[in-house]
Amino acid sequence: MLRRFVAATALGIAIALLLVSTLTAQTNYKVPRLPDGHPDFQGFWNNTTYTPLERPKGIDREFFTKEEVLEQMKRAAAEEGEQTTPGTIADVHYDFTQFGLDRSQAPVAVNLRTSLIVDPPDGHLPPMTEEGKRLNAARAEARKRAGAITDAAQNQPLSVRCILMDRDGPPMLAGAYNNNYQIVQAPDTVMVLVEMLHSPRIIPTNARPALPASIRQIEGSSRGRWDGDTLVIETTNFTDMFMFAAQGASADMKLTERFTRISDDTLMYRFTVDDPKVWTRPWSAEVPWKKSIGPIFEHACHEGNYSLTNLLRGAREDEKRAREGKGRP
């Protein structure tokens, strides 16, 4: 039953991908417009991807062929649907497939690129500056001083504490599942509702002045404008707790996101990170967003109800057993 299910789903993906790639091949695509004349991006989108941010070692080209990608995505769908081996760390988890959370059960846009990073052309993050290395070493030291992540709830990452996820960003990057977004446009504002943690990004597009540099926010301060048929969003004023710190970025990062609709089914999301404190040059990545199905269901995150308690109590139990000489840590 499982194999049939996976095979049927994988076939569905293959067909969907072929359809998408056919659409993206259209060069005469006419973007639908709203009454105010701007392109219509409204609706539901999904940025699930199989493509890593950086190009893995051993790959020296920018693109795979369509056949290679389709074959590998079918293989990945089958692998994600397979059972894990009992007694392994990977097995201590619920089955993604049973809960519809493997990538084969989400809309996935075709991406022939070997990395999400498109610039530098080698698909890798640029070299880090000395100041960037010092900043990240200091962050690592501060985490070490705070103790283990199971020492206190506050030591758990923001994502586990249901405060902010990688899907929120910005920049908005997919996780394993729940990668849906809803875009709503008004003449002077664009709203991007992020499914996971249910946070809306409300972005003025009416030339509202940027916040003063002294006012910092965990998701920064975003201002939008139209560059032809592309929506450009510039974000600054981050705090040091923002999500992209995990990639090494500083709170002084300037982020430029660009949305362009390239087919009925595909919204191209490109972002540029300009952070001279950390990287020797700006870098850019590109992620196609695939049209999804609405509505977006509320994602009120309740990790504190059970799991956080279980994590902390589990660690205390381990410590007690260790004191009694019965096991880890």
Next chain:
Amino acid sequence: MRTTFAVIVALVAWLMAAPLVAHHAFSSEFDINKPLKLTGTLTKWEMINPHSWFHMDIKQPDGTIVPWLVEGGSPNQLIRLGVTKNTLKVGTEFTIEGYQARDGTNKAVGRNFILADGSRYLFGGSAPGAGGADK
């Protein structure tokens, strides 16, 4: 199409670079050395994010009933696929294979949800239009 060994290695590296990642460290919450198999009756399904919690009554060999809490996946994708609380009704009997909480209480992660006929309960696959599964 002829695929060279180098291309296969490169593609595998590519796929391995973007794996599925859990929301939190499950092996810190549940004990790999405490695998278990529980058969019981669903008394309540908390469809909360990012993880569902299934309340089950487990019948002991002496006939007494012991309540357990079992962790499963995020309900958002299930709802998207058409699965609701009515799909898995209170009173349903099933078995879970999983691991017990590290703190030794009656909590577990449900690795597999198995119906009385022995089939794995595919929540996503059971939904209309979810991809051709027969459960």
